[in-house]
Amino acid sequence: xxxxxxxxxxxxTERRRKELLEAADRVVLRDGPEASMNAIAAEAGIxxxxxYRHFGDKNxxxxxxxxxxxxxxxxxxxxxxxxxxxxxDRVEATLDAYLTAIEARPQVxxxxxHPTEQESSDTEKGFDAGRQSAPLLRRxxxxxxxIIAERLDLxxxxxxxxxxxxxxxxxxxHAAGDWxxxxxxxxxxxxxRHLADLLWGRLAAAADMPGGPGL
Amino acid sequence: xxxxxxxxxxxxTERRRKELLEAADRVVLRDGPEASMNAIAAEAGIxxxxxYRHFGDKNxxxxxxxxxxxxxxxxxxxxxxxxxxxxxDRVEATLDAYLTAIEARPQVxxxxxHPTEQESSDTEKGFDAGRQSAPLLRRxxxxxxxIIAERLDLxxxxxxxxxxxxxxxxxxxHAAGDWxxxxxxxxxxxxxRHLADLLWGRLAAAADMPGGPGL
DNA sequence: CGGTAGGTGTTACCGTTAGTAACAATGGCA
DNA sequence: TGCCATTGTTACTAACGGTAACACCTACCG
Numbered sequence: 001x002x003x004x005x006x007x008x009x010x011x012x013t014e015r016r017r018k019e020l021l022e023a024a025d026r027v028v029l030r031d032g033p034e035a036s037m038n039a040i041a042a043e044a045g046i047x048x049x050x051x052y053r054h055f056g057d058k059n060x061x062x063x064x065x066x067x068x069x070x071x072x073x074x075x076x077x078x079x080x081x082x083x084x085x086x087x088x089d090r091v092e093a094t095l096d097a098y099l100t101a102i103e104a105r106p107q108v109x110x111x112x113x114h115p116t117e118q119e120s121s122d123t124e125k126g127f128d129a130g131r132q133s134a135p136l137l138r139r140x141x142x143x144x145x146x147i148i149a150e151r152l153d154l155x156x157x158x159x160x161x162x163x164x165x166x167x168x169x170x171x172x173x174h175a176a177g178d179w180x181x182x183x184x185x186x187x188x189x190x191x192x193r194h195l196a197d198l199l200w201g202r203l204a205a206a207a208d209m210p211g212g213p214g215l
Numbered sequence: 216x217x218x219x220x221x222x223x224x225x226x227x228t229e230r231r232r233k234e235l236l237e238a239a240d241r242v243v244l245r246d247g248p249e250a251s252m253n254a255i256a257a258e259a260g261i262x263x264x265x266x267y268r269h270f271g272d273k274n275x276x277x278x279x280x281x282x283x284x285x286x287x288x289x290x291x292x293x294x295x296x297x298x299x300x301x302x303x304d305r306v307e308a309t310l311d312a313y314l315t316a317i318e319a320r321p322q323v324x325x326x327x328x329h330p331t332e333q334e335s336s337d338t339e340k341g342f343d344a345g346r347q348s349a350p351l352l353r354r355x356x357x358x359x360x361x362i363i364a365e366r367l368d369l370x371x372x373x374x375x376x377x378x379x380x381x382x383x384x385x386x387x388x389h390a391a392g393d394w395x396x397x398x399x400x401x402x403x404x405x406x407x408r409h410l411a412d413l414l415w416g417r418l419a420a421a422a423d424m425p426g427g428p429g430l
Numbered sequence: 431c432g433g434t435a436g437g438t439g440t441t442a443c444c445g446t447t448a449g450t451a452a453c454a455a456t457g458g459c460a
Numbered sequence: 461t462g463c464c465a466t467t468g469t470t471a472c473t474a475a476c477g478g479t480a481a482c483a484c485c486t487a488c489c490g
Contacts, residue, residue, distance in 0.1 A: 137390060171389055171390020176382045179356060194379040194380065201416020201417075201419060206369055
């Protein structure tokens with residue numbers, strides 16, 4: 001029968017694709033995000049054209065690779081967001097989940113943050129001003145925005161507000177996490193508390209330094 | 216006299232360097248951050264090796280180029296931070312200054328956010344986990360941290376807190392700005408207000424959506 | 431049985447890139 | 461005049477992403 005055979009072929013192809021992705025994963029995690037297609041092909045025991053047949057181009061391979069890791073990270077963040085009872089605890093748990101992930105596997109983090117300049121397709125060749133951030137950040141931002149809009153009563157225009165906050169919070173988490181991972185100026189728990197304090201309006205409530213120009 | 220002559224030479228060299236930087240600027244702003252060294256040399260009316268003599272490698276040129284724009288942006292942000300009287304107005308003015316800058320010259324913004332993988336030098340070849348962000352963001356974060364630590368009375372451990380907040384706020388501004396620049400979901404003024412609301416603790420104060428699981 | 435279609439795999443190449451070696455010309459200075 | 465530094469060139473290397481052309485195997489189908 002043609003269909004069942006076709007299905008067998010497809011499964012074999014998918015299995016092969018998965019093997020190639022795992023080889024690529026090993027290389028990227030060993031050599032960093034700039035790993036060459038030659039190196040990946042060699043790790044998989046084959047040569048370049050096969051990679052190109054499976055993934056189209058380097059971006060295709062990297063997008064497939066990033067999707068796996070991004071899905072995993074997103075799942076753990078969603079779990080954290082549903083964990084505790086108090087809002088502050090949930091926010092802290094989510095921040096902590098993100099920081100724990102990037103701390104545990106910095107190479108994965110480094111790869112995911114690498115801008116892969118996903119195909120522009122619709123933009124008219126030249127200047128897409130935005131889209132500078134890694135796709136991971138965009139996805140996290142949108143996801144968080146959805147959750148905020150669903151769970152918080154923000155009144156009229158709440159959806160727009162939720163999206164701004166989603167991207168803003170993710171950006172805060174990312175930048176602080178990146179800096180923290182490089183310099184390790186404090187414990188993870190303390191960083192989480194500091195960031196939650198910021199979100200809880202402590203910046204607005206703090207007193208001016210006596211004698212200064214104030215902020 | 217040897218010293219004065221040496222000074223003349225140095226000045227000539229610096230002027231030449233400046234000319235080359237201006238040519239590079241034109242090309243990068245026209246062709247994007249991936250402009251080739253050949254293209255830059257051609258724009259300057261010379262050939263590659265001269266560029267390499269002046270700037271060492273591509274990163275050297277790009278770092279020199281980025282410094283000028285970063286200095287300019289930082290100056291305008293500092294001005295905004297000293298503008299109004301109320302803290303909320305200052306924060307809004309600063310956010311607005313940043314967003315105005317990236318809106319007015321998105322090519323410059325795009326170039327500055329391009330990760331230039333500045334020389335690692337001290338890290339032992341392979342894994343610097345952090346340092347993923349563009350140098351511009353690090354610098355903005357450190358600068359903001361300094362100002363916060365100087366002007367706010369945050370009690371013991373305030374310096375550490377200020378640094379976390381500095382990088383966190385800059386990251387928030389960057390991610391939200393990048394998303395906004397790409398999708399233009401609202402006016403600049405509204406984005407500024409939304410972000411300031413976030414920093415003013417409105418996330419913590421918002422009511423749960425009635426009937427939902429809450430956040 | 432032989433043909434044909436589709437998948438896997440190869441070698442050998444292309445165009446472009448960052449970066450370099452080797453050499454020529456200019457101009458001030460002893 | 462001879463020396464030295466600087467500016468400039470041409471011509472190259474090594475590596476990269478990507479592709480064309482071809483060989484092989486296997487399975488279905490007349």
